[in-house]
Amino acid sequence: MSRVDAIMLRESTIITVATSKGGAGKTTSVCCLALYFASQGLKVGMLDCDPNGTLTRWHAKGGALSQLPIISEVDEKQVFNSIASLSTANDVVLVDCPGFNSRVMVYALGVANLVLIPVMTDEANVFEAIRTKMLVDWASTATKRPIEVRAFLSRIKGSNLVSHSRSELEKAGVQLLKASVADRIAFQEASYFGSSPLVDDPSSSAALDVIRLASEVAAILELDKHSRPDAPAIHVLAL
Numbered sequence: 648m649s650r651v652d653a654i655m656l657r658e659s660t661i662i663t664v665a666t667s668k669g670g671a672g673k674t675t676s677v678c679c680l681a682l683y684f685a686s687q688g689l690k691v692g693m694l695d696c697d698p699n700g701t702l703t704r705w706h707a708k709g710g711a712l713s714q715l716p717i718i719s720e721v722d723e724k725q726v727f728n729s730i731a732s733l734s735t736a737n738d739v740v741l742v743d744c745p746g747f748n749s750r751v752m753v754y755a756l757g758v759a760n761l762v763l764i765p766v767m768t769d770e771a772n773v774f775e776a777i778r779t780k781m782l783v784d785w786a787s788t789a790t791k792r793p794i795e796v797r798a799f800l801s802r803i804k805g806s807n808l809v810s811h812s813r814s815e816l817e818k819a820g821v822q823l824l825k826a827s828v829a830d831r832i833a834f835q836e837a838s839y840f841g842s843s844p845l846v847d848d849p850s851s852s853a854a855l856d857v858i859r860l861a862s863e864v865a866a867i868l869e870l871d872k873h874s875r876p877d878a879p880a881i882h883v884l885a886l
């Protein structure tokens with residue numbers, strides 16, 4: 648049995664958030680999705696494999712995120728083991744990748760059930776999202792297993808670049824989520840506290856962005872079927 652198979656057999660759901668473009672919103676998405684899924688009764692673990700350690704720093708701030716387990720692992724030789732150990736103990740594992748191509752990122756793509764690609768609406772973001780999607784296709788071929796991949800528009804501002812970037816991605820065969828995340832100060836505020844708008848202000852527009860994004864992801868992965876109402880979950884809010 649390959650090591651990838653061994654990890655998959657543990658039946659946790661692995662979501663890798665990746666794009667080779669820096670600053671697109673990977674770490675913010677991991678933080679917000681982790682807290683959303685925890686609020687739904689799922690056991691959530693996180694892997695930070697970015698040498699910049701942003702997620703690890705936010706986790707150390709003592710906010711809601713600090714209640715969830717995290718492993719910080721940038722050594723490519725250890726990434727499989729770290730994901731395997733998080734998979735054993737959790738329903739969902741979220742992997743935060745560095746904002747550049749690396750072997751660590753390729754390994755994290757290869758074990759994912761779903762790769763999520765945040766994309767801002769500029770040319771460089773769209774270009775790198777398409778490259779990242781091609782890398783996922785390659786990883787899927789190499790590991791002989793299907794890997795779902797979806798992009799979503801991140802940090803959008805009201806402009807016609809939203810429909811332009813959407814159509815560029817679709818032309819390149821990148822499937823997009825309907826949900827997108829607007830550019831909102833609440834996401835930056837939450838980063839100082841290791842939190843999420845969903846925790847800080849559940850009725851805010853930013854929280855609604857998170858709920859829409861997470862609900863679409865949950866539906867693709869059928870995560871509701873795995874939720875355990877009796878689990879000692881993090882009750883950040885009652886949705």
Ligand SMILES: Nc1ncnc2c1ncn2[C@@H]1O[C@H](COP(=O)(O)OP(=O)(O)OP(=O)(O)O)[C@@H](O)[C@H]1O
Pocket residue numbers: 668669670671672673674675676697699701744745746747801802803828829830831832834835838
């Ligand atoms: N929806 C948003 N609205 C406003 N600011 C945002 C939003 N999403 C992320 N940001 C801010 O943009 C910056 C980059 O976000 P983040 O760190 O999540 O991106 P990243 O893809 O993980 O970056 P890197 O490639 O450097 O790891 C951060 O300062 C974050 O607070």
Ligand SMILES: [Mg+2]
Pocket residue numbers: 673674675697701702743744746
């Ligand atoms: Mg990051």
